[in-house]
Amino acid sequence: MKNFCDTTQSRHEQRDRLRDKTRGYLKYLRDRAVKENSRDTNMERLQKIVFCDIRKGYLNGQYVDRIVLFLRGSGCNLANRTGGCTFCGFWDVTTFGSKIKDEDYMLQVENVIKDEELNFSQYPIVCMYNDGSMLEESEISLNVVLGLCRKLAARGHVKRIVIEAKVVDINRKKVSQLREAIGSREFEIAVGFESANELVRDHCINKNFERQQFETNYHILKEYGITLIPLVMVKPPFLTESQAIEDVVNTLEYLEPFNLQRIDLELATIEKNTLVHELWECGMYTTPRLWSVIEILNRKEVLGLKTPIFLSPPNYTATAYDYSLNCPACSDQVIEAIKEYNRKWDNSVFDSLECSCKQEWQKSLEINIPNIHLLDQIENILEKLAHARNFNQTV
Numbered sequence: 001m002k003n004f005c006d007t008t009q010s011r012h013e014q015r016d017r018l019r020d021k022t023r024g025y026l027k028y029l030r031d032r033a034v035k036e037n038s039r040d041t042n043m044e045r046l047q048k049i050v051f052c053d054i055r056k057g058y059l060n061g062q063y064v065d066r067i068v069l070f071l072r073g074s075g076c077n078l079a080n081r082t083g084g085c086t087f088c089g090f091w092d093v094t095t096f097g098s099k100i101k102d103e104d105y106m107l108q109v110e111n112v113i114k115d116e117e118l119n120f121s122q123y124p125i126v127c128m129y130n131d132g133s134m135l136e137e138s139e140i141s142l143n144v145v146l147g148l149c150r151k152l153a154a155r156g157h158v159k160r161i162v163i164e165a166k167v168v169d170i171n172r173k174k175v176s177q178l179r180e181a182i183g184s185r186e187f188e189i190a191v192g193f194e195s196a197n198e199l200v201r202d203h204c205i206n207k208n209f210e211r212q213q214f215e216t217n218y219h220i221l222k223e224y225g226i227t228l229i230p231l232v233m234v235k236p237p238f239l240t241e242s243q244a245i246e247d248v249v250n251t252l253e254y255l256e257p258f259n260l261q262r263i264d265l266e267l268a269t270i271e272k273n274t275l276v277h278e279l280w281e282c283g284m285y286t287t288p289r290l291w292s293v294i295e296i297l298n299r300k301e302v303l304g305l306k307t308p309i310f311l312s313p314p315n316y317t318a319t320a321y322d323y324s325l326n327c328p329a330c331s332d333q334v335i336e337a338i339k340e341y342n343r344k345w346d347n348s349v350f351d352s353l354e355c356s357c358k359q360e361w362q363k364s365l366e367i368n369i370p371n372i373h374l375l376d377q378i379e380n381i382l383e384k385l386a387h388a389r390n391f392n393q394t395v
């Protein structure tokens with residue numbers, strides 16, 4: 001992949017053009033989502049989380065249950081401004097920018113705590129996600145986030161609180177207030193870092209921040225004893241399977257010197273009203289094969305990269321039309337091995353996996369590697385998509 005940052009004028013112009021095209025398309029999709037889904041103003045629903053998921057995580061060397069609360073949110077503020085990330089379909093389960101009152105957010109979590117069936121007190125790790133950024137004032141006020149943190153920190157069984165936020169929303173003032181609110185509890189902020197490659201981040205994901213900003217945040221959070229967990233996307237749109245593997249491995253290499261506690265790999269799913277869904281429907285995108293995931297983990301091992309990797313389960317608020325899979329004969333077995341890897345961080349769990357589909361996957365890595373600049377590759381695909389969908393870029 002020719003992914004160097006070309007500084008010539010024509011490349012700058014191409015990048016502006018690509019950004020406009022991608023954002024125009026994404027904004028059209030987000031508007032379509034609003035038309036398809038009536039704005040949810042049912043007060044009772046606004047006081048309940050979308051759903052909660054029980055997942056696993058490490059706490060002081062113990063593999064424990066963690067509870068993930070998917071708050072009903074007003075939606076990522078970028079969905080309105082830039083169309084948001086190319087793969088993210090969470091917009092469809094939000095209130096599409098309609099403000100959710102502070103007290104409703106508080107009630108969402110209070111209702112979970114009160115839920116006897118859930119038995120909240122058995123979860124030492126509590127994760128709160130809002131399908132956007134918990135540190136973006138227009139989505140959820142900082143006062144609410146601080147209030148929720150205080151509420152959780154006051155409960156003896158909660159040892160760690162986790163939130164998600166955008167890299168651009170983190171600053172020293174917010175971080176110091178968060179530390180004050182949580183006292184001595186462990187705190188983690190997961191951020192969508194996606195890729196160390198600026199072109200991939202900007203044009204395949206539609207996330208526009210400098211690596212420098214991530215690095216600054218890392219140092220601020222470290223100062224306050226808060227853990228930064230980067231989320232890395234496996235196979236953003238416009239990349240071939242082999243380019244996607246290379247992109248993740250390069251990203252892991254870039255992140256290694258930070259001595260992070262963990263890196264979360266996010267396996268792409270297909271969610272409605274996203275650019276990825278459009279490409280997938282037109283046969284121009286497939287989700288990554290699980291063999292590629294194993295390949296990434298094996299290459300990480302060979303490179304001697306020590307930062308632990310966690311493979312996030314593809315279980316989100318928005319319905320997924322497709323996931324990372326292999327063939328029907330081996331998918332379940334490989335998924336089990338990946339779960340085992342999450343628990344042991346030991347690549348030997350993959351040693352005994354074999355299936356005839358592995359050869360097909362290997363062949364797929366050798367073909368379709370375009371020998372052109374990544375920006376040209378993206379532009380070609382976008383043009384093909386617009387043509388297939390009869391999409392007028394000036395919309």
Ligand SMILES: [Zn+2]
Nearest residue numbers: 327330355357
């Ligand atoms: Zn198979």
